[in-house]
Amino acid sequence: MAVTGLVMLLYLVAHMLGNLKVFFGPDDINGYAAWLRTIGQPFLGHEWFLWIARSGLLAAVVLHGVSAYQLSRRDLAARPSKYAHKRRRASYATRTMRWGGVILALFIVWHILDLTTLTVNPAAEEGHPYQNIVASFGRWYVDVFYVVAMLAVGLHIRHGFWSAAQTLGANNARRDRALKLTANTLALALTAGFLSVPVAVMTGIVK
Amino acid sequence: MSGDEVSTYLDYTLGEPVADTRAPAGPIEQRWDQRRFDAKLVNPANRRKHTVIVVGTGLAGGAAGATLAEQGYHVVQFCFQDSPRRAHSIAAQGGINAAKNYRNDGDSVRRLFYDTVKGGDFRARESNVHRLAQVSVEIIDQCVAQGVPFAREYGGLLDTRSFGGVQVSRTFYARGQTGQQLLLGAYQALSRQIAAGNVEMHPRTEMLDLLVVDGRARGIVARDLVTGEIRSYTADAVVLASGGYGNVFYLSTNAKNSNATAIWRAHRRGAYFANPCFTQIHPTCIPRSGEHQSKLTLMSESLRNDGRIWVPKAQGDTRPPAEIPEEERDYYLERIYPAFGNLVPRDIASRAAKNVCDEGRGVGPGGQGVYLDFADAIRRLGRDAVEAKYGNLFEMYERITAEDPYRVPMRIYPAIHYTMGGLWVDYDLQTTVPGLFAIGEANFSDHGANRLGASALMQGLADGYFVLPPTLNDYLARHPLPAVPADHPVLTETEAEVEDRLNLILAVDGDRTPDSFHRELGELLWDECGMARDEAGLRRALERIPRLREEFWRRIKVPGTGQELNQSLEKANRLVDYFELAELMCLDALHRAESCGGHFRTESQTPEGEAARRDEEFGYAAAWEFTGTGAAPVLHREALDFEYVHPTQRSYA
Amino acid sequence: MNLTLRIWRQAGPDAAGSMTTYHVSGISPDMSFLEMLDTLNEELITRGDQPVAFDHDCREGICGACGMVINGQAHGPERTTTCQLHMRHFRDGDTIDVEPWRAAAFPVVKDLVVDRSAFDRIIGSGGYITAPTGSAPDAHATPVPKEAADTAFEHAECIGCGACVAACPNGSAMLFTSAKVVHLNVLPQGAPERASRVRNMVTAMDAEGFGGCTNTGECATACPKGIPLPSIAAMNREFLRAARG
Numbered sequence A: 001m002a003v004t005g006l007v008m009l010l011y012l013v014a015h016m017l018g019n020l021k022v023f024f025g026p027d028d029i030n031g032y033a034a035w036l037r038t039i040g041q042p043f044l045g046h047e048w049f050l051w052i053a054r055s056g057l058l059a060a061v062v063l064h065g066v067s068a069y070q071l072s073r074r075d076l077a078a079r080p081s082k083y084a085h086k087r088r089r090a091s092y093a094t095r096t097m098r099w100g101g102v103i104l105a106l107f108i109v110w111h112i113l114d115l116t117t118l119t120v121n122p123a124a125e126e127g128h129p130y131q132n133i134v135a136s137f138g139r140w141y142v143d144v145f146y147v148v149a150m151l152a153v154g155l156h157i158r159h160g161f162w163s164a165a166q167t168l169g170a171n172n173a174r175r176d177r178a179l180k181l182t183a184n185t186l187a188l189a190l191t192a193g194f195l196s197v198p199v200a201v202m203t204g205i206v207k
Numbered sequence B: 001m002s003g004d005e006v007s008t009y010l011d012y013t014l015g016e017p018v019a020d021t022r023a024p025a026g027p028i029e030q031r032w033d034q035r036r037f038d039a040k041l042v043n044p045a046n047r048r049k050h051t052v053i054v055v056g057t058g059l060a061g062g063a064a065g066a067t068l069a070e071q072g073y074h075v076v077q078f079c080f081q082d083s084p085r086r087a088h089s090i091a092a093q094g095g096i097n098a099a100k101n102y103r104n105d106g107d108s109v110r111r112l113f114y115d116t117v118k119g120g121d122f123r124a125r126e127s128n129v130h131r132l133a134q135v136s137v138e139i140i141d142q143c144v145a146q147g148v149p150f151a152r153e154y155g156g157l158l159d160t161r162s163f164g165g166v167q168v169s170r171t172f173y174a175r176g177q178t179g180q181q182l183l184l185g186a187y188q189a190l191s192r193q194i195a196a197g198n199v200e201m202h203p204r205t206e207m208l209d210l211l212v213v214d215g216r217a218r219g220i221v222a223r224d225l226v227t228g229e230i231r232s233y234t235a236d237a238v239v240l241a242s243g244g245y246g247n248v249f250y251l252s253t254n255a256k257n258s259n260a261t262a263i264w265r266a267h268r269r270g271a272y273f274a275n276p277c278f279t280q281i282h283p284t285c286i287p288r289s290g291e292h293q294s295k296l297t298l299m300s301e302s303l304r305n306d307g308r309i310w311v312p313k314a315q316g317d318t319r320p321p322a323e324i325p326e327e328e329r330d331y332y333l334e335r336i337y338p339a340f341g342n343l344v345p346r347d348i349a350s351r352a353a354k355n356v357c358d359e360g361r362g363v364g365p366g367g368q369g370v371y372l373d374f375a376d377a378i379r380r381l382g383r384d385a386v387e388a389k390y391g392n393l394f395e396m397y398e399r400i401t402a403e404d405p406y407r408v409p410m411r412i413y414p415a416i417h418y419t420m421g422g423l424w425v426d427y428d429l430q431t432t433v434p435g436l437f438a439i440g441e442a443n444f445s446d447h448g449a450n451r452l453g454a455s456a457l458m459q460g461l462a463d464g465y466f467v468l469p470p471t472l473n474d475y476l477a478r479h480p481l482p483a484v485p486a487d488h489p490v491l492t493e494t495e496a497e498v499e500d501r502l503n504l505i506l507a508v509d510g511d512r513t514p515d516s517f518h519r520e521l522g523e524l525l526w527d528e529c530g531m532a533r534d535e536a537g538l539r540r541a542l543e544r545i546p547r548l549r550e551e552f553w554r555r556i557k558v559p560g561t562g563q564e565l566n567q568s569l570e571k572a573n574r575l576v577d578y579f580e581l582a583e584l585m586c587l588d589a590l591h592r593a594e595s596c597g598g599h600f601r602t603e604s605q606t607p608e609g610e611a612a613r614r615d616e617e618f619g620y621a622a623a624w625e626f627t628g629t630g631a632a633p634v635l636h637r638e639a640l641d642f643e644y645v646h647p648t649q650r651s652y653a
Numbered sequence C: 001m002n003l004t005l006r007i008w009r010q011a012g013p014d015a016a017g018s019m020t021t022y023h024v025s026g027i028s029p030d031m032s033f034l035e036m037l038d039t040l041n042e043e044l045i046t047r048g049d050q051p052v053a054f055d056h057d058c059r060e061g062i063c064g065a066c067g068m069v070i071n072g073q074a075h076g077p078e079r080t081t082t083c084q085l086h087m088r089h090f091r092d093g094d095t096i097d098v099e100p101w102r103a104a105a106f107p108v109v110k111d112l113v114v115d116r117s118a119f120d121r122i123i124g125s126g127g128y129i130t131a132p133t134g135s136a137p138d139a140h141a142t143p144v145p146k147e148a149a150d151t152a153f154e155h156a157e158c159i160g161c162g163a164c165v166a167a168c169p170n171g172s173a174m175l176f177t178s179a180k181v182v183h184l185n186v187l188p189q190g191a192p193e194r195a196s197r198v199r200n201m202v203t204a205m206d207a208e209g210f211g212g213c214t215n216t217g218e219c220a221t222a223c224p225k226g227i228p229l230p231s232i233a234a235m236n237r238e239f240l241r242a243a244r245g
Helices: A002-024 A026-036 A048-078 A097-115 A129-136 A140-167 A176-203 B028-038 B044-049 B059-070 B109-119 B126-145 B178-195 B261-268 B301-305 B332-336 B346-358 B375-381 B383-401 B456-478 B489-508 B514-528 B535-555 B567-591 C033-047 C117-124 C146-156 C163-167 C174-185 C188-207 C218-222 C230-244
Strands: B051-055 B074-078 B199-202 B205-213 B216-224 B230-234 B237-240 B279-285 B308-312 B370-373 B410-419 B436-438 B620-625 B634-639 C003-010 C017-024 C095-099 C108-110
Touching (some): A002 A176, A097 A129, A129 A176, A140 C230, B028 B126, B028 B456, B044 B074, B059 B178, B059 B199, B109 B126, B126 B456, B178 B456, B178 C146, B205 B230, B205 B261, B216 B489, B237 B261, B261 B567, B279 B346, B308 B332, B332 B346, B346 B370, B346 B410, B436 B456, B514 B567, B514 C033, B567 B620, C017 C033, C117 C174, C163 C174, C163 C218, C174 C188, C174 C218, C174 C230, C188 C230
Parallel strands (some): B051 B074, B051 B237, B074 B199, C003 C095
Antiparallel strands (some): B205 B216, C003 C017
16 A cells, blocks of 8 residues: 555656646646657657556556555454444544545546546547646536545545555654654645646636 | 360461471582482473473463473463463562672672572571572573563663662662563563463463372362363473462452462462461552552652651641641651661561551551652752652652652552462472472562562572473473373362362352452451561451351352353452461461561560561471361471571661 | 443353443542442442453553453543553543453453453564573673663563554554564564564464554554554564565
């Protein structure tokens, strides 16, 4: 879980930074999207890098999900009888890992259909992500879903990053606070970065 | 005196003297080497064929079980706790003595031997004590190799401290949890042998009787505490490492379930019980807070290094301590013992506390406490320095009492802590029943009438790791025994007796709980056979105990059955043995009309009020033989010779 | 104090259990939680009812025998063992829920008593240093840096009570196992078995049916001895190191 999580986290950082190009206008982000398809050329063919990255990410998502499923099954089996006295345990971020993960999985499917395959996108202009983004965020329910998903991403990373460090044995008593701070910063930066786009569309800054 | 028709328990008879025949003659330094050389060995290939039962998994039992299994014996081990790691050795705080002389401060095996004999007030056997001092150095090596995290200095070497008023720094420690760390070391070694299949471990299983076949100990009858199943386990030898009997007092620093049943049942089957009246009282325990008190908590004696002990001068002074002016306080230890002040030995400090409380000057609930005041130390050293030294103890005190000892003086009171008496054993640690060995606190061997601080852990581990294995080896090599058939009448009869007794308890269906009886017995013993004893009180107790026992069999109430986990039944069953043991303790205390070590007879004191030994009359260990419940026992004396350490009277005035 | 107690009663390992309500009165704030239960039990016995079974022994917080979940918290509201929890932390009229440790690896024996022998088997799988009696070199043959000795001690303080498992939403035994792995693996004496120890102990832990670690930190919060959460990271580090060979 830790390794696949970190792979996806790295991707999210790049993705978020790329998204910010939307503030520099249609040409900037559309050009960036076109450039992504040319990475590695001429050593790699057109879109090869993108497909390599996509297959890597797909593997990460699948493995992450499968591990999460196996871990959850094992964890539920380890506590067959529940406590009668219910009590809030751990932080919100920690408690929402499982459901947050499910929300994110659903979101990814929608997100790909919306902005990659353009299946459910109202504009559906191939090669024009700027126009597609503006069109997509014109729908209130998409905005709501997106905001919820991005908050889930933040919470997921907040616990997930520190947790990955713990699992990989990178944590110790001296580093503990620094790691938690890094996790919070990453979570906040990614959530804010991702949310800035729909907010900008909704407020008319990007149109 | 006996033979009379109205003979009572008091009419004990004097039997043949008993003597240790195992310690070789010759210079004391060479006896242990000589004994090991004389010992016969069992061929390593044959050891698996020998089964040894070990009862208890504390320092002595855990160490013995692991070591015997390492040597190749088949060990079958028992503890009543849910895990061998919980034995009460775990609660020892202070440390473990060893004559390593790492400090180069003049320590030696000879000095540790000398201190222990003298500390025991000349009621221990010299050969055993010398061996203990010799073996002490190996214990530290063994424990370090196991990964016991002793305190270390910055150079990476082991730290030691001075403990219990000795002049040398020979106590190794692991913060205030030395017992825990040593026990976990033994437990881990034992766990390795359990996993390897060399030790068959039976947790939650309590020994309820000893199987004696053809005059030899050949096994035990034990009850599975979860299912209630009672069955026999047979072996070539039986080792009792079941600890002391301090819980006979109900309130003590012992764990709640520590009990005397294993050693008492062995006593009933022929093992002599030695010096039962030698019990140790620790002066710095947290006083009881009310009737509900279930046990007492010890606080390290080191507190007396900086705390000043006092009570109000006036009787019944109930003002808060801060409102009692200096001139109305009585720093009684400093007043009576100006040379040693608050650092007088345990028994003297304890008795002095009792005296001032008896005078009506005690403080706290029920007037059963004295102040241990750190105000001066805080003024002199600063709060930080006091916190650095005693922070964890202050915290523990505050958790229990909800009083902040930085602002309000602590209240302390003595409590039963350790029992020097136990099953009589020879130099081989064998009892008077051949094939039955007793180690650790369960035997009487090394501490005489008083144990020095940090010596209990030393003795438990010495017996378990280093002394028992070679002597047991010798016994097994010399006595090849046929297997005991599973249908042997001794097995079926003993099992039936055990079962009958439990059924009798269940059948009474009276109106009093086991704890209510135990509390009453404990209070009686504390009053009459506690810190100070006199003839009249002991006679009162000896009259009261049989009546209490009779009441028990009329009024005890134990709900549930014997075929399940039944903690009330366990308690009641242990009480039956406590009644008999209490009786023997009082008789032993009555017959020993001298004061020595932890046994203080008010009739026998020096003009200064100190314990006065009477060596000519009582320079022996008293080994008692059981003759029946409530029947007068037989006293066998073991004369004690002091060739190396010559008896002197203690003086701390 | 007068209190209402709701206590898990279960006659035996295979019996069905339920929360049963009792009222106790005259409870002193100076009583420990176990002394409060003693008071209840004395009443129950006198009435001819079976007293509530619970494990306990030293009653000074070191043997690790006691342990119950009090109002949803392992060992109750204070960071200490149940035997060292005092009634002054409750208020007159409170209702207190008392349950056994809940974990598949800790089956209930009776009432509040559970079987924690899984812990013993984890220790037996590798939680030791192989040093047969008599084989030890002089204690000063190998100096141990003070820092390593202190870390070892900090982890050796574990009392094996099982609160970590009880508190973990996944019933995981990672903190218990890591405490022993770290205690022995930081010492030079423990180095020769360093890799096999962590491998075997983790394998044994998994085989007992404990849950996996999702780093919720509940274990370290409940631990009465303050075994720190980064111990788990340290064990993971040892495990990965062992896996790399």
